[in-house]
Amino acid sequence: MMAEASNRTRGTSRGLFSNYRYLCKKTMMLRALEQARTRKKCKQKMIIADMKRKNTDNHNEQLDTNKLFKKTKLNDTERYSQSTLNCDNQSSSVSESKALEQHSLVRALRDRWEVDSGFSELSPPASGRSSPCFGSAPMAVVALDCEMVGTGPGGRCSELARCSIIDYHGNVLYDRYVRPLQPVTDYRTRWSGIRKHHLLNATPFAQARDEILSILKDKVVVGHSVYNDFQALDLMHPGHMVRDTITTRLLRRLAGFPHGRCASLKVLASKLLNRKIQVGSRGHCSVEDARASLDLYKLVEGEWERELHEKLTDNNAQHEPNQSASYNHYMQDKYWPNDVIDDSQ
Numbered sequence: 001m002m003a004e005a006s007n008r009t010r011g012t013s014r015g016l017f018s019n020y021r022y023l024c025k026k027t028m029m030l031r032a033l034e035q036a037r038t039r040k041k042c043k044q045k046m047i048i049a050d051m052k053r054k055n056t057d058n059h060n061e062q063l064d065t066n067k068l069f070k071k072t073k074l075n076d077t078e079r080y081s082q083s084t085l086n087c088d089n090q091s092s093s094v095s096e097s098k099a100l101e102q103h104s105l106v107r108a109l110r111d112r113w114e115v116d117s118g119f120s121e122l123s124p125p126a127s128g129r130s131s132p133c134f135g136s137a138p139m140a141v142v143a144l145d146c147e148m149v150g151t152g153p154g155g156r157c158s159e160l161a162r163c164s165i166i167d168y169h170g171n172v173l174y175d176r177y178v179r180p181l182q183p184v185t186d187y188r189t190r191w192s193g194i195r196k197h198h199l200l201n202a203t204p205f206a207q208a209r210d211e212i213l214s215i216l217k218d219k220v221v222v223g224h225s226v227y228n229d230f231q232a233l234d235l236m237h238p239g240h241m242v243r244d245t246i247t248t249r250l251l252r253r254l255a256g257f258p259h260g261r262c263a264s265l266k267v268l269a270s271k272l273l274n275r276k277i278q279v280g281s282r283g284h285c286s287v288e289d290a291r292a293s294l295d296l297y298k299l300v301e302g303e304w305e306r307e308l309h310e311k312l313t314d315n316n317a318q319h320e321p322n323q324s325a326s327y328n329h330y331m332q333d334k335y336w337p338n339d340v341i342d343d344s345q
Contacts, residue, residue, distance in 0.1 A: 141168045142215065143222040143294035145286040146229040147192040149199075155186025160205060160232040161194045164286035165215055166294060174215055175287055177202040193283025209233055222297045224265040224289065240312060243304065245293050250300035265289055268296055 143166050148158040159180035165173045177194070179202040187194050203211075212233060222243045223229055230237055245251055246262050255271045257263055269275045269292040277292050278284050297304070 140218070141220045141222065141294075142166065142173065143290040143297070144216070144226060144229055145223060145290035145293065146232050147194055147284060147286050148232055149180060149184050149188055149192055149194050150186030151180055151182035151184055153185070155184075155188070157182070158228075158232060159184075160208070161187075161192060161199065161202075162286050163208060163212055163229075163233070164290050165212065166287065166290050168294070170291055170294065172287060174212065176208060176211075178208040179204050181205050189283055190281065191283055193285060209235070222294050224268075224293045224296075226293075240308065243297050245296045248300065248304060250304055251296055254300060265292055265296075268292075272296060272299060 145164050146160055147162040149155070149161040151157045151159050159182060160178045161180060161184075162175075162177050164175040167173050177198045179199055184196075184199065187196065189195055213235060216235075216237065218241075220241050220243060221237055222245065224245045226242060226244045245265070245268065249259070251268060251272065252259070252261060252263065255263065255268060263271075266278045269277050273292065273295055275292060275295075277288050
């Protein structure tokens with residue numbers, strides 16, 4: 001009898017302990033669900049508040065832009081009226097009014113871009129913005145990148161093997177493999193991505209060069225170490241029409257790099273665009289690199305163009321980027337074989 005009572009007591013205690021454990025687990029699950037719901041509600045409130053704030057900021061920016069435009073228009077209208085009253089000749093007044101209208105349009109466009117400088121979360125993607133270049137249209141900006149192979153003894157001479165050009169909106173204007181003038185002795189596939197079969201039916205260098213020149217004519221050319229691409233193409237482009245992302249202090253400052261450091265395109269894209277490029281064993285892609293250069297340029301485009309415009313206006317001189325710094329960085333790239341670097345130095 002005592003043994004049976006003891007067994008019953010043990011069974012009852014086990015059942016109570018199991019129920020206690022079940023209730024503890026149930027309580028913990030309910031707490032976790034309640035905490036998750038609370039966090040979700042807080043997150044939703046933060047998102048809604050952030051959206052309202054952004055909508056308010058955009059509305060205020062639009063109102064400021066409209067006020068600037070109206071103010072400019074009123075000022076130009078007053079000037080036009082005053083010039084009309086003072087003019088004795090009707091034909092001269094008509095010509096002055098046209099000049100004033102054109103001047104007002106330029107001023108209005110500049111004011112609009114001063115309001116919307118840089119990127120925000122509600123801005124269009126990097127390759128879809130309009131250009132604030134003074135005196136130039138969005139279609140006047142292109143990005144260029146070339147891939148080279150080695151010719152001559154040991155593949156020490158660099159010759160063009162692929163050229164890619166994209167427009168301001170990221171559309172490919174030109175992307176072709178180019179047959180070098182000399183026999184290829186080193187395809188540099190690990191870095192160039194070029195293999196033997198790519199050059200079997202490639203465009204001859206002379207033909208490709210003419211096609212590329214026709215595209216780059218009167219265009220602002222964006223690139224990273226772009227003067228090395230110009231050297232491979234055997235062309236000279238006006239210095240004030242070149243935007244080399246390796247030489248500008250604006251990108252170095254934005255990335256937090258010290259003065260004088262020449263960062264690679266891969267590092268800048270990772271730091272400023274949160275984009276991974278030039279990864280894997282297939283080599284670089286010239287279209288991908290050109291898009292990265294273009295998007296880096298757009299990050300500081302307004303300030304960059306404004307500085308160049310002021311410099312050209314004040315000094316009446318062309319802006320020549322530091323070609324030697326660009327070339328030295330290009331030859332110190334960690335991907336190049338040591339014999340190529342030693343031979344260049």
